[in-house]
Amino acid sequence: MLEIYFESYGCSASHNSTEIMKGLVKQAGLNITSNLDFADLIVINSCIVKQPTHEKIRRRVQDLLDKKKKVILAGCMPKFIDKSLKNKIGISLFLIGVNHSRNIVSLIREIVNDSYSLGKYLDNKNEIKLNLPKIPRDKFIGITQISEGCLGNCSYCIVKLAKGKLFSYPEQQIIKSIKNDIGSGCKEIWLTSQDNANYGNEQGKYLLPDLLKEITNIKGNFFVRIGMMNPDNLLKILPELIEIYRDKKIFKFLHVPIQSGSDKILKAMKRHYTKKQVLKIINEFRKQIPGITISTDIIVGFPTETEKDFQETMDLIKEIRPEILNISKFHPRPNTYAEKMKQISSTIKIERAKKLSELHLSICNEIQKHWINKDVRVIVDKKNSLYPGTYLARDENYKLFVVLSKEKILGKILNVRVKKIMPHYLIGEVV
Numbered sequence: 001m002l003e004i005y006f007e008s009y010g011c012s013a014s015h016n017s018t019e020i021m022k023g024l025v026k027q028a029g030l031n032i033t034s035n036l037d038f039a040d041l042i043v044i045n046s047c048i049v050k051q052p053t054h055e056k057i058r059r060r061v062q063d064l065l066d067k068k069k070k071v072i073l074a075g076c077m078p079k080f081i082d083k084s085l086k087n088k089i090g091i092s093l094f095l096i097g098v099n100h101s102r103n104i105v106s107l108i109r110e111i112v113n114d115s116y117s118l119g120k121y122l123d124n125k126n127e128i129k130l131n132l133p134k135i136p137r138d139k140f141i142g143i144t145q146i147s148e149g150c151l152g153n154c155s156y157c158i159v160k161l162a163k164g165k166l167f168s169y170p171e172q173q174i175i176k177s178i179k180n181d182i183g184s185g186c187k188e189i190w191l192t193s194q195d196n197a198n199y200g201n202e203q204g205k206y207l208l209p210d211l212l213k214e215i216t217n218i219k220g221n222f223f224v225r226i227g228m229m230n231p232d233n234l235l236k237i238l239p240e241l242i243e244i245y246r247d248k249k250i251f252k253f254l255h256v257p258i259q260s261g262s263d264k265i266l267k268a269m270k271r272h273y274t275k276k277q278v279l280k281i282i283n284e285f286r287k288q289i290p291g292i293t294i295s296t297d298i299i300v301g302f303p304t305e306t307e308k309d310f311q312e313t314m315d316l317i318k319e320i321r322p323e324i325l326n327i328s329k330f331h332p333r334p335n336t337y338a339e340k341m342k343q344i345s346s347t348i349k350i351e352r353a354k355k356l357s358e359l360h361l362s363i364c365n366e367i368q369k370h371w372i373n374k375d376v377r378v379i380v381d382k383k384n385s386l387y388p389g390t391y392l393a394r395d396e397n398y399k400l401f402v403v404l405s406k407e408k409i410l411g412k413i414l415n416v417r418v419k420k421i422m423p424h425y426l427i428g429e430v431v
Helices: 012-027 051-066 101-112 159-163 171-183 208-216 231-236 238-245 263-269 275-288 307-320 346-371
Strands: 003-008 041-046 071-075 093-097 141-145 188-192 223-226 253-255 293-300 324-329 375-383 390-394 400-404 413-421 426-430
Touching: 003 012, 012 041, 012 071, 012 101, 012 141, 012 188, 041 051, 041 101, 051 071, 071 101, 093 101, 141 171, 171 188, 171 208, 208 223, 208 238, 223 253, 231 238, 231 275, 238 275, 275 293, 275 307, 293 307, 293 346, 307 346, 324 346, 346 413, 375 400, 375 426, 400 413
Parallel strands: 003 041, 041 071, 071 093, 141 188, 188 223, 253 293, 293 324, 400 426
Antiparallel strands: 375 390, 375 413, 390 400, 413 426
């Protein structure tokens, strides 16, 4: 029997696509192996958002090819294949784009029958990644993609070139998929896309609030994590969204990628909002949803970013005090406008990233110290692979807990007492 090995990189949408490809492969009667040495085919589901990740995957693929392995490169990277890999395409390297996850079995059959057609699985078609067989990465977490692509034109972003224009999935198919996950025992539903707030906007409509109302009406004991939402689109639905966040089934977790605290840099990035608008979003949510966890992303060292621009970013982070901060050092991506701009030195990028990291660490330490000895109700969603005998859990605000327990508590909702604080998580015991 053919043995298939999978590796997945990138966002939750990418991991969900891997879950689906695994499910389709299993349904076709093929075997999925966790041992790379036994694999007849290796599927690498790739990510190209950041240049370091792109390069890491390229080296991984090159290493596997040097070991005479046959590799299927899936996801966003096939449209931006490195020159060093091109002479292997159709021989030991096979490509399947982000809009062709459902075709993984057809591709495998073509490889086995030596009938692979270059470019057949690379076009930007509308593919609905719902209600398909899947093998979940986590038993109690159901990832649901609600759309593919975007309508933005950010000057630094390569993802739209890989995924194409926005295509929102039909509401009823999303609801059916979520019901299936809940029926399979999922306690958390993660809604994911490039920008959840943009759902339905290819038709000129902002339909996320309507979708969320339908989801919260589903019967069952589950929680919904709403993934990333860009500020410009979130502003269009701000009052409706805040009202929906009051529902007990919604995690009080808001991921708003700001990218910079400088209006000048935001304009150069072609991000269609201002610092003032970002503050309006954060302040309104904090006022109406006390205790909400704020997550954001910042790019340091974008072309033309001066010390003054960077200080404005530092000042904004000091003001909004996000619990989660994803910091990226800018790397120019191919075929983007920002690639043609004058670049800032790596030394400056490293220094700025370090300063921002230190600032955020101090903010986190200040936030966490108030949690010691508190009792909190959490849902236990994962085993902690790093430390046996511990579990990972989330409270209603999606705050991360490491729970010590000798009992089997996976999937349970219970009370824990915080015994120790760390900058990015809390350590607790079952009460």
